Amino acid sequence: MDNLALCEANNVPLTPVTFLKRASECYPNRTSIIYGQTRFTWPQTYDRCCRLAASLLSLNISQNDVVSILAPNVPAMYEMHFGVPMTGAVLNPINTRLNAKTIAIILRHAQPKILFVDHEFAPLTQEVLQLLPFDNSQPRPLIIFINEIDSTKKPSSTDLDYEGLIQRGEPTLSSSASIFHVRNENDPISLNYTSGTTADPKGVVISHRGAYLSTLSAIMGWEMSASPVYLWTLPMFHGNGWTHTWAVAARGGTNVCMRQLTAPEIFKNIDLHGVTHMSCVPTVFRILLEGGRTDQSHRSPPVQVLTGGSSPPAALLEKVQKLGFEVMHGYGLTEATGPVLFCEWKEEWNSLPEHEQMQLKARQGVWNITLAEVDVKNTETQESVPRDGKTMGEIIIKGNSVMKGYLKNPKATSEALKHGRLNTGDLGVIHPDGHIEIKDRSKDIIISGGENISSIEVEKVLYENQKVLEAAVVAMPHPLWGETPCAFVVLRKGEEKLVTIKERDLINYCRENMPHFMCPRKVVFIQEELPKNSNGKILKSKLRELAKALVVDGDDVGTKKVEQRVVDHVKSRL
């Protein structure tokens, strides 16, 4: 047995880049990308990515160099997910919703050799560059603009634009194996910064091997069958689009790219191109629900939607299904290269009433096939919690898709990976049927009179009220219990604004639907929307900070002030 050494035939590094070559050979006639009037086939996309890689190599990009990109879901963003890793360089997709200051922090930390910028973000980039005093110790990255792909305008500010790079990529190089520089599957493929709600963003480094395995799990966990038509409602900069960038190539699907995320654009693309799949954070549901469509539950087959990022309450899922979407709920994190849990449907749930089905769907589910372990541990004893659906603990993960670490941050890396596993900081329970349910981020838990209250549990009940559009529950100070829940609520449009007296009604509604100690003692009504971070997650840290000023059974003036501060905060971020 020992004499059988590995050889060229059976020893190939695992990298999602191979999915692209395969797509060009197995799906030669299938459309790879749709964007406005632009269409590419898989052989064309493969050719363009090879040309991009050849051009990058000619610009002296090499192993472990960082190549950053600031772009919406345009074809260039998709192509860079293959063209950059092909060269051995590391892709760094930057969240376009960040402000100039945060982007400057990221660039200073990541030190990219090249920064690709979509034309839409040219002014923002100007602002960023002014914040960065480049010197010899940190040379200025080469800026390459991405112009509108079907535009006939030539770029004025620079000779090099993205399309120029594609065109000058040596065809002889692109047709040979010499551009393929992945030597070790454990080498980094992407550098993804966390949203950084609390501190400076951290740079998560993931590997080719981890991305490859996560992509396969994403396909199986979501049951993404061959040749999906995938609508990009999730930003590709968001954890490489939860690995769906690579998954669509692996399945020979069609990427429908969109610049703007509006309800008319989404529904138009679905109808026009026969979209079968899309993934998004739950805030997109809000966009869909306000898009003016009526009941589409007859639509067959429905669009398969994967959601995650924060827990969508059962009541919200129910409303979205009526618009012709079949929602699957998942849980993932940048540090685990995307998908970790999928709420896999069980045959026996088919006979349950719809409302109960939605409650089961709101759980995060079972762990993905290529991980080695996902468990819920008591944070003090480090022992697994009983599988009773009640005992909370921290979710921990082990497997090849766990990040290599945080770039240039050994302290945070060893903290996150201590005990030989990824410690997520998310609290959850395991149900007797094996499904895991997230209860809260450890910092979002409310401790009232020694009892742990899951803010998500309280929010769930609030969302079940037909008048509630958005809800977030955080701790507010309480003279006796230490903390007590406070709810920030946005009401549905078209409903009359509730007056003060109705706060009591909503609290009473809560008292009828949950244990009294869990009920919010205060409801702050906000118009329009709650403050969110750049990934659309509600900024509970901000709300918690503001809630400190509130007093239980306090005066209206204080509450009004907090209301105003929330509105101001939302405005300041737009």
Add this chain to the structure above:
Amino acid sequence: MDNLALCEANNVPLTPVTFLKRASECYPNRTSIIYGQTRFTWPQTYDRCCRLAASLLSLNISQNDVVSILAPNVPAMYEMHFGVPMTGAVLNPINTRLNAKTIAIILRHAQPKILFVDHEFAPLTQEVLQLLPFDNSQPRPLIIFINEIDSTKKPSSTDLDYEGLIQRGEPTLSSSASIFHVRNENDPISLNYTSGTTADPKGVVISHRGAYLSTLSAIMGWEMSASPVYLWTLPMFHGNGWTHTWAVAARGGTNVCMRQLTAPEIFKNIDLHGVTHMSCVPTVFRILLEGGRTDQSHRSPPVQVLTGGSSPPAALLEKVQKLGFEVMHGYGLTEATGPVLFCEWKEEWNSLPEHEQMQLKARQGVWNITLAEVDVKNTETQESVPRDGKTMGEIIIKGNSVMKGYLKNPKATSEALKHGRLNTGDLGVIHPDGHIEIKDRSKDIIISGGENISSIEVEKVLYENQKVLEAAVVAMPHPLWGETPCAFVVLRKGEEKLVTIKERDLINYCRENMPHFMCPRKVVFIQEELPKNSNGKILKSKLRELAKALVVDGDDVGTKKVEQRVVDHVKSRL
């Protein structure tokens, strides 16, 4: 980037054994195995496999030791696919249809420390052992019998039987990580002997990594969604059941095990347990077609059937679909750890007439997601053939699922893996849509007047004739053209036996449906069935040998003699 070393959290060997642990945690209530009256859940199967592993370790089984098994598709056979590799040992499932002499050759070559024997094969094993002069240089393997699982009889000939081993497996060991001995994912997991139609069987060594990736590809290529109910109509000894042994665990499915492969048993299990998936060689279709069922095409959903091993003609697929089976065609080989090509369905085929659909289904399809390359190369120039659906070449494969090599056979290993790829010896074409179609084994091709004739192409046309049940076409000598096609045909039951004159009718039918140079010059009618190897593949090498005695337009006496020799050969193997 370079400072981020791998650690315990993100560096776990890839092995299909992890699928079992995951199944026990993610699918705790689901039935893992059904066999007669026996039922297990996934936690029970996990526990039994851990106990088996603990017992094997206590019997001094260690890294790279071979553990052989001679058993039908019973629970023990399934459990050994996990329990043996857990210990670091190598599983060697032996084809139960082989004769004593061939099994003795395998045992002498594999040198197992333990041989597990199902009670059904006790007499065969006696015969085998008499052929093996064990001595000090090769100690006799420990024989452990597998009795009927629900039997109350205690084994008489030995103290150790399989269930005893399970029971004595230390529970403390089974609950700890100490039984899990997979250190390197490139270590061998299984030793599978090729059927050896032409020479001594060769021992194919496959790795944990290759098996893991092949299993994932098998799931995706066949679209095996969560919780399948899988009926074992494919022997697990056949390339580890094309990796479906591990795939069913990965998807939290239910294994329906069967000892006997008869039509009533198959249909009974399908109806009783709601079977969703099964895989089989095309000879099983013959069993199904003769099983007396009438039209079941209304059955919804149909049973998903994966077939391969030899090419099922379109006409045969059409008949099987009518019995309530949805057939997908694939291509794989032991040397590539199972599945290589899957005939992935294309949306645009839906609108074609059924017969055309079946013709497209009879192609082998696109390559599996985890391979690095599958191509068709000109055997002389080593260049890829044009993708025209016409130019034949040899199918070559590159990827982590390619075998480590043949055990103790460096010459055959380097021959198979030369040019840095697996050279399959199978001839095929690539269609413009990317689908690969196998045309023939290189040794089965018929060369007539310098023209290559694919025996499979001729067989396809014969199968389209409603009277034909089985057909095999081989070369016979021709004074002018060197070789010419000769057909061996079994007619459907219930039809009258064709008399000599009808040979001409069948040849005329061929002349109407294919180029004349491809038509058989001779048809030999065989009653009952054609000779097959232990995996159910028609033994063309035998037919070719017999066809040498035939003369074009020769006398009936010579033909009768050959007919008799075929019948004798089939009988001698029963």
